[in-house]
Amino acid sequence: MITLEHVSKTFTSHGQTVTAVDDVSLEVGEGELHVLIGPSGSGKTTTMRMINCLETPTGGxxxxxxxxxxxxxxxxxxxxIGYVIQQGGLFPHFTVADNVAVVPRLLGWPRQKRRQRAEELLALxxxxxxxxxxxxxxxLSGGxxxxxxxxxxxxxxxxIVLMDEPFGAVDPITRKQLQRELRRIQAEVRKTIVFVTHDIAEAFLLGDRIVLMAEGRIVQNxxxxxxxxxxxxPFVTSFIGEDRGLRSLRFTSLAELAGPAPPGARPNGMILPGTLSIxxxxxxxAAHRDAAGDGIWVGDTTGQPIGYLTFQQFATVLGESLGDDAETPHDETAHAIHH
Ligand SMILES: Nc1ncnc2c1ncn2[C@@H]1O[C@H](COP(=O)(O)OP(=O)(O)OP(=O)(O)O)[C@@H](O)[C@H]1O
Ligand SMILES: [Mg+2]
Structure with a gap:
């Protein structure tokens, strides 16, 4: 649905050249949600803006x-393309309903239908x-x-929807609701979404793929x-491995999450005790990166398999739990990613 082929963008101002995006290639399939995550200034917003032609690539x-x-x-x-910009970007002299209905108005929808759609979405x-x-x-508040x-x-x-830190100014509880809501919408209507965040938990929770950016380049996709x-x-490794007061992760065991193995899942030599915390x-x-297969076998104390957990489920739970931890302020997460 969206492809970037060797895309670069340099800005020149006051005789100085900044390479905001450096040889980025990316393919977002129809109905997929790709998360762009990376430190401030790594080129995420510039990448988004090139997709809807708010910036012109200098290459690619x-x-x-x-x-x-x-x-x-x-x-x-x-x-x-729907675009949620990083700083709100509402028209100050339009009501909330009229702000929501800007594009329907451009498209010539009748007033009644516009109003109805705006109300439906506000409720959503x-x-x-x-x-x-x-x-x-x-x-209105920032959030x-x-x-x-x-x-x-x-x-x-x-x-297509481009979302640039759409939940950045929202409190953790509302944020959680909105993330769930987005996931629900996504399961129903399957938009093609590029989503920027600083929050690795959000990335795990929402992303079909996670694209890590640093200094204008893709570090991992x-x-x-x-x-x-x-x-x-290293920031992913350290984030997963370090103790950041992630209590809920420490108190949820694999056994609680494991389900029946899907047909065709094979033993892959990796079996973890059900008593192990997430x-x-x-x-x-992280220590067994080469483990084959799509998931983890969960065993009882004698090593007999009692269930199975796909890596995808594991990642989602990790994202949920990280998001749940109200004790972990968002700023701290942002700080971790900003190095
Ligand atoms: N119009 C511009 N003129 C000059 N430099 C720019 C311009 N827009 C962006 N840049 C520079 O390009 C780099 C990438 O900026 P970009 O906004 O894409 O980063 P970002 O990853 O979205 O950061 P943040 O997480 O802080 O939003 C930065 O160094 C920024 O200063
Ligand atoms: Mg940005």
Missing amino acids: RITVDGRDVQTMNVVDLRRG VGLPPELFADRYPRQ QQQRVGVARALAADPP ATPADLLRNPAD LDAGREL
Whole structure:
């Protein structure tokens, strides 16, 4: 659905050249959610902006649905792409409902239908329309404004959605709700989504693939499960292995999560005791990167298999638990990733 082939972007200002994006190649399949994660300044926003032609690449090629974006009519292109920008970006003189309905209005939807759609989406992102629809953006908190931004991006039901830290200014509990909501929407309607975050838990929770960026380049592009098994970058390893007060991970055992083995799952020499905590299992996994297969066998005290857990399930649970830990402030996570 979206491809980047050797895409680069350099900015020149005051005689200085900054390489914001450096030879990035990426392929986002239809209905997939790819997370871009990396330190501040690593080129995530610039990459997003090139996809919907807000920036022009200085090298390489970007296609959407098989067509080179450079040759497309910008209005047509953006009609098919919802964009949640990093800093809200609402129109201050429009009500919340009118902000949500900006694209439907451009598309000429009748007033009644626009209003109905705006109310539906506000409810979806947890802003009861009877309270919020007729307010102005300045009468909303930062997190509420961000949610309006998410509703706006979904309003015209575009096949592609670009989301630049959409939940960055939202408190941990609401954030969690929104993540769940996004996952539910995604399971239902399968948008093609590029999602930027600083939060590795969010990345594990939402991503079909996680693309780690640093200094304009892709350091690793992998499924959450492969990232866990085979982390290319030290910050992933340290994040998984270190103690950050992840109590819920320490108190959830593998046995609680294991299910029946799927047909065709084979013994792969990796069997972990069911009493092991998720946190310790994460360490074990990091130490056994070459373990074959798609998951972990879970055993009883005598080593007899009692269940099975796919790496994908493991990654999702890890993401959930990390997100659950209200004691881990978001800033701390951000700090860890910013090195
Ligand atoms: N218009 C511009 N002119 C000059 N330099 C720019 C411009 N836009 C971005 N840059 C530079 O390009 C680099 C990448 O910026 P970008 O906004 O893509 O980073 P990011 O990964 O989104 O960071 P953050 O996590 O802080 O949002 C930075 O060094 C930034 O200063
Ligand atoms: Mg950014």
